[in-house]
Amino acid sequence: MLAIIGGSGLTKLPGLSITHRQVIRTPYGEPSGALSFGNLDGHPVVFLARHGYGHTIPPHKVNYRANIWALHAQRVTHVVSVATVGGIHPDLGPGKLAVPDQVIDYTHGRETTFDDYTEGPVTHFDFTWPYCDDMRQRCLQALAEAGESCLPHGTYGAVQGPRLETKAEIDRMERDGAHMVGMTGMPEAYLAREIGLCYAAIAASVNWAAGRGDSATGISAQEIEANLENIVGRMRVVLTRLACMDYGK
Numbered sequence: 643m644l645a646i647i648g649g650s651g652l653t654k655l656p657g658l659s660i661t662h663r664q665v666i667r668t669p670y671g672e673p674s675g676a677l678s679f680g681n682l683d684g685h686p687v688v689f690l691a692r693h694g695y696g697h698t699i700p701p702h703k704v705n706y707r708a709n710i711w712a713l714h715a716q717r718v719t720h721v722v723s724v725a726t727v728g729g730i731h732p733d734l735g736p737g738k739l740a741v742p743d744q745v746i747d748y749t750h751g752r753e754t755t756f757d758d759y760t761e762g763p764v765t766h767f768d769f770t771w772p773y774c775d776d777m778r779q780r781c782l783q784a785l786a787e788a789g790e791s792c793l794p795h796g797t798y799g800a801v802q803g804p805r806l807e808t809k810a811e812i813d814r815m816e817r818d819g820a821h822m823v824g825m826t827g828m829p830e831a832y833l834a835r836e837i838g839l840c841y842a843a844i845a846a847s848v849n850w851a852a853g854r855g856d857s858a859t860g861i862s863a864q865e866i867e868a869n870l871e872n873i874v875g876r877m878r879v880v881l882t883r884l885a886c887m888d889y890g891k
């Protein structure tokens with residue numbers, strides 16, 4: 643089954659008819675909220691609002707382990723994250739979409755593994771390609787079917803937040819090879835890998851990153867809001883295309 647993790651602006655999934663909500667207890671504490679089970683255009687999906695349904699949980703306080711564990715416990719196999727980002731690459735101005743294929747993790751102090759290493763040998767998971775290619779291809783297909791153009795690859799720079807970056811930080815990230823910047827991509831992508839979920843992200847640019855384009859002198863909160871609204875409507879179509887695909891049992 644497909645799970646959708648909604649980021650900023652996507653605390654509710656338009657078009658989702660909810661059949662039931664379920665509060666899941668996990669060994670890692672509370673997920674961001676109850677899981678919403680329902681249908682998009684008649685196709686089953688599970689939805690979770692990453693920042694809580696009232697958008698009250700900041701990126702550094704999201705319980706990523708509980709969220710991913712809860713989805714896995716409900717027999718989810720595939721996860722798409724809808725992630726808002728600031729655009730660093732010239733093709734990622736506000737309103738543009740990308741399906742990243744790489745990550746640079748600048749976060750700190752987050753719980754990054756399910757394994758507490760109290761027993762058994764230490765294991766190291768391969769993370770050379772941090773996103774599941776099967777899910778990435780599905781995202782690319784769904785975007786094409788929805789008539790959306792996108793950057794079909796790119797490096798997601800995951801920052802700690804909740805503050806936005808300085809221009810110098812974005813300059814450094816650009817030199818590192820980051821094409822977009824967001825606050826929630828890690829450790830979520832890694833935890834999905836560790837637990838065996840096929841996970842990919844659709845990144846939606848809601849602003850130019852600090853010091854770029856019309857964010858040369860600052861990032862406008864109103865601009866972010868306006869772009870978010872536009873993107874949520876478009877995402878509904880894309881996510882419905884994704885929901886139509888076969889995810890097995």
Ligand code: HPA
Nearest residue numbers: 726727728823824825851
């Ligand atoms: N920086 C970090 N995270 C973000 C941004 C940004 O500019 N825009 C949306 N999420």
